[in-house]
Amino acid sequence: MEPSKQPPGRPRDSRVDDAIRDAVRELVRDVGYAALTVDAVAARARVGKAAIYRRHASRGELVFSALVHGLEPQPLPDTGSLSGDLAALVQLTLGVFSDPVVAAATPGLLADLKQQPDIAARFQETFIAGERVQVADLLERAFVRGELAARADPALVHAAVLGTAFAWVFLLAQPPTPALVPRIAALAVAAARGEGA
Amino acid sequence: MEPSKQPPGRPRDSRVDDAIRDAVRELVRDVGYAALTVDAVAARARVGKAAIYRRHASRGELVFSALVHGLEPQPLPDTGSLSGDLAALVQLTLGVFSDPVVAAATPGLLADLKQQPDIAARFQETFIAGERVQVADLLERAFVRGELAARADPALVHAAVLGTAFAWVFLLAQPPTPALVPRIAALAVAAARGEGA
Amino acid sequence: MEPSKQPPGRPRDSRVDDAIRDAVRELVRDVGYAALTVDAVAARARVGKAAIYRRHASRGELVFSALVHGLEPQPLPDTGSLSGDLAALVQLTLGVFSDPVVAAATPGLLADLKQQPDIAARFQETFIAGERVQVADLLERAFVRGELAARADPALVHAAVLGTAFAWVFLLAQPPTPALVPRIAALAVAAARGEGA
Amino acid sequence: MEPSKQPPGRPRDSRVDDAIRDAVRELVRDVGYAALTVDAVAARARVGKAAIYRRHASRGELVFSALVHGLEPQPLPDTGSLSGDLAALVQLTLGVFSDPVVAAATPGLLADLKQQPDIAARFQETFIAGERVQVADLLERAFVRGELAARADPALVHAAVLGTAFAWVFLLAQPPTPALVPRIAALAVAAARGEGA
DNA sequence: CGGTAATCGAGACGGTACGTCTAGTCTTAAA
DNA sequence: TTTAAGACTAGACGTACCGTCTCGATTACCG
Numbered sequence: 128m129e130p131s132k133q134p135p136g137r138p139r140d141s142r143v144d145d146a147i148r149d150a151v152r153e154l155v156r157d158v159g160y161a162a163l164t165v166d167a168v169a170a171r172a173r174v175g176k177a178a179i180y181r182r183h184a185s186r187g188e189l190v191f192s193a194l195v196h197g198l199e200p201q202p203l204p205d206t207g208s209l210s211g212d213l214a215a216l217v218q219l220t221l222g223v224f225s226d227p228v229v230a231a232a233t234p235g236l237l238a239d240l241k242q243q244p245d246i247a248a249r250f251q252e253t254f255i256a257g258e259r260v261q262v263a264d265l266l267e268r269a270f271v272r273g274e275l276a277a278r279a280d281p282a283l284v285h286a287a288v289l290g291t292a293f294a295w296v297f298l299l300a301q302p303p304t305p306a307l308v309p310r311i312a313a314l315a316v317a318a319a320r321g322e323g324a
Numbered sequence: 325m326e327p328s329k330q331p332p333g334r335p336r337d338s339r340v341d342d343a344i345r346d347a348v349r350e351l352v353r354d355v356g357y358a359a360l361t362v363d364a365v366a367a368r369a370r371v372g373k374a375a376i377y378r379r380h381a382s383r384g385e386l387v388f389s390a391l392v393h394g395l396e397p398q399p400l401p402d403t404g405s406l407s408g409d410l411a412a413l414v415q416l417t418l419g420v421f422s423d424p425v426v427a428a429a430t431p432g433l434l435a436d437l438k439q440q441p442d443i444a445a446r447f448q449e450t451f452i453a454g455e456r457v458q459v460a461d462l463l464e465r466a467f468v469r470g471e472l473a474a475r476a477d478p479a480l481v482h483a484a485v486l487g488t489a490f491a492w493v494f495l496l497a498q499p500p501t502p503a504l505v506p507r508i509a510a511l512a513v514a515a516a517r518g519e520g521a
Numbered sequence: 522m523e524p525s526k527q528p529p530g531r532p533r534d535s536r537v538d539d540a541i542r543d544a545v546r547e548l549v550r551d552v553g554y555a556a557l558t559v560d561a562v563a564a565r566a567r568v569g570k571a572a573i574y575r576r577h578a579s580r581g582e583l584v585f586s587a588l589v590h591g592l593e594p595q596p597l598p599d600t601g602s603l604s605g606d607l608a609a610l611v612q613l614t615l616g617v618f619s620d621p622v623v624a625a626a627t628p629g630l631l632a633d634l635k636q637q638p639d640i641a642a643r644f645q646e647t648f649i650a651g652e653r654v655q656v657a658d659l660l661e662r663a664f665v666r667g668e669l670a671a672r673a674d675p676a677l678v679h680a681a682v683l684g685t686a687f688a689w690v691f692l693l694a695q696p697p698t699p700a701l702v703p704r705i706a707a708l709a710v711a712a713a714r715g716e717g718a
Numbered sequence: 719m720e721p722s723k724q725p726p727g728r729p730r731d732s733r734v735d736d737a738i739r740d741a742v743r744e745l746v747r748d749v750g751y752a753a754l755t756v757d758a759v760a761a762r763a764r765v766g767k768a769a770i771y772r773r774h775a776s777r778g779e780l781v782f783s784a785l786v787h788g789l790e791p792q793p794l795p796d797t798g799s800l801s802g803d804l805a806a807l808v809q810l811t812l813g814v815f816s817d818p819v820v821a822a823a824t825p826g827l828l829a830d831l832k833q834q835p836d837i838a839a840r841f842q843e844t845f846i847a848g849e850r851v852q853v854a855d856l857l858e859r860a861f862v863r864g865e866l867a868a869r870a871d872p873a874l875v876h877a878a879v880l881g882t883a884f885a886w887v888f889l890l891a892q893p894p895t896p897a898l899v900p901r902i903a904a905l906a907v908a909a910a911r912g913e914g915a
Numbered sequence: 916c917g918g919t920a921a922t923c924g925a926g927a928c929g930g931t932a933c934g935t936c937t938a939g940t941c942t943t944a945a946a
Numbered sequence: 947t948t949t950a951a952g953a954c955t956a957g958a959c960g961t962a963c964c965g966t967c968t969c970g971a972t973t974a975c976c977g
Binding site for chain 1: 356359428432434435436437438439444448452477479480482483484487488489490491494495497498507508511512513514515518
């Protein structure tokens with residue numbers, strides 16, 4: 128006997144999932160995170176509120192899920208050099224921050240993390256952990272190549288890349304120009320080498 | 325005839341300002357930014373809500389004002405070396421982020437900046453601009469001393485220090501150990517030198 | 522195809538209507554009209570404020586609706602004589618004014634009528650018009666019986682009964698004794714006959 | 719040594735009294751009783767709120783005082799007949815109710831009486847008692863003239879006149895035409911005679 | 916093919932905070 | 947001590963939102 132393939136009752140309509148996600152992204156872009164209401168999502172998605180709460184535990188989780196979808200860690204190219212690899216990572220990070228939806232939602236989402244430990248955990252496991260592995264891999268490759276005298280701390284390099292890009296966009300409120308990429312990459316290389324003392 | 329020294333009517337009671345500010349800080353520390361309500365502030369400060377809204381346009385502006393107060397840029401010591409100066413700046417930044425009140429309020433406040441351009445402007449003018457001047461001064465001193473071959477971009481160094489510290493605490497959710505200070509300072513030195521290429 | 526019998530969505534819970542009405546009546550009796558707050562009604566009825574405002578446009582309309590409910594014109598007996606019929610009407614009127622809920626709410630409600638024309642219109646159509654019909658019927662019966670030489674003006678008789686009872690209770694602040702009934706009835710008979718000149 | 723004729727300090731400015739009274743009457747006429755605020759009175763009278771509260775205990779007492787002023791019981795003429803005297807009283811009563819200021823304020827004031835016993839007492843002593851004396855005098859004259867077989871109850875006649883006029887204007891919301899005067903007077907005569915049984 | 920069970924849109928539910936407004940009191944400087 | 951001006955505490959107002967619940971109407975599988 129096989130296990131039943133499907134729970135009883137009417138199955139969920141995947142078009143509803145899509146409509147909710149699209150509505151969230153549009154609303155985040157149009158009115159911002161704070162002004163986004165679940166009723167507005169339901170109205171724009173032409174969906175009942177129950178259909179939303181059947182899928183998401185809270186407003187924060189709703190936005191988080193809609194944002195994370197399609198943000199799966201994109202594979203970094205192996206450029207053959209530490210600075211090239213880091214430049215690619217910086218490029219990627221700034222690209223994410225430049226997405227208008229992400230830019231509008233990130234600070235609000237970050238604030239929610241303080242209140243909702245379960246979302247914070249998912250954020251750490253999904254986004255941060257994934258990136259940390261990429262950074263660790265990239266540093267390991269550089270060490271094997273002999274570009275690094277010693278193994279570097281992935282966390283510091285990660286913080287340098289992610290944080291400097293974040294500060295540039297969200298704290299200093301400056302536009303991320305292409306010229307910024309090699310400059311952040313350079314300081315990340317220094318962080319990897321432990322230089323500057 | 326002299327100009328009248330005081331507007332007509334009963335002057336504002338500065339003890340009310342203080343009571344409001346203290347109540348906000350206590351509540352931010354105790355219940356967090358999101359759960360802070362204006363009624364709770366009024367109750368704890370033993371103040372009418374009108375007294376709060378006479379001084380502050382909204383809940384966000386209220387918290388921002390209470391938090392920014394006392395956050396005036398603290399003078400950085402001239403340690404005589406670039407790495408020393410930057411270490412002092414990193415130390416200060418991590419210290420601010422370690423303040424439980426600041427730690428609890430920062431993400432929420434950052435989210436508010438996205439929605440309220442006037443607060444965002446005040447944040448830029450008050451906090452960011454003040455720090456940028458400190459960074460610029462510190463870099464100028466290093467250039468004069470001959471530690472830097474060329475004048476460095478204060479914005480990048482600023483973003484490196486502020487952002488890496490921010491990411492460490494708020495994105496990677498790691499505790500700021502004392503050992504972190506020289507490491508961030510070192511990558512900031514590299515950013516100032518434009519090294520790492 | 523039949524027309525759908527019910528509007529879409531969750532239907533209103535009639536127990537909520539009842540709970541609101543009961544809470545209003547209890548509070549009017551206990552604390553009076555002026556001190557009645559919508560929050561207190563919500564709390565006592567164990568109901569959200571939204572449920573109240575979904576049904577009633579304002580505090581005034583809320584109390585009016587709660588009070589008018591159950592005040593539908595009670596049928597007057599046909600006693601066979603003009604003075605008997607009028608005595609019954611006076612009895613009824615004084616009875617209504619003696620109800621503690623009505624007594625506590627009437628002046629406040631009357632004041633609201635001045636400000637809110639829609640409530641005033643409902644008051645006229647519901648309460649005044651209903652009573653006026655009763656008075657007109659009663660006078661018509663007396664005319665048919667030959668007790669009246671000419672048809673009397675229902676408005677004057679109505680004003681005489683309602684007004685004298687109102688003035689006794691609310692303006693002169695005297696208790697409505699049983700002995701008052703025939704005396705007011707007598708002057709109403711005179712008003713019907715057009716006597717006294 | 720004489721007793722000091724005047725309290726120490728600056729004497730009150732009687733123009734302030736007048737300005738307050740005028741402002742109250744204008745506002746009652748313009749916006750009604752419920753929408754009349756003490757701040758609005760102060761602003762229109764170009765007077766500080768303290769000057770108002772130095773003279774009046776509460777908003778209700780303020781309006782009451784402003785309304786009662788100039789409403790001192792006007793002397794009734796001795797027309798030589800009961801029906802003539804009562805017609806004069808009805809005329810006066812309807813005249814008062816026709817004053818737009820009185821018409822706008824009366825129901826609200828009546829509602830306040832329920833809550834503020836001191837104003838209710840003043841209302842009884844000032845207005846009701848004064849009128850009752852007039853009614854009693856008028857009835858006594860009629861008895862002496864032989865128009866009444868027995869002494870009549872002033873309270874019932876008072877209630878009949880005052881209440882019927884009140885009901886006509888405030889409950890039935892009908893305009894007080896001149897033809898109404900003799901009709902109310904007639905039923906008041908019947909009340910005095912105890913007829914109608 | 917009829918029954919069971921979970922879905923759907925719609926919208927009412929309890930609860931709670933918002934920002935506004937008012938009443939009545941208090942505090943200035945000036946008269 | 948009065949004046950005008952206006953800040954003060956306290957608390958109700960009506961609105962908006964969250965997350966839950968309840969309708970009638972689908973929509974799949976299971977027997």
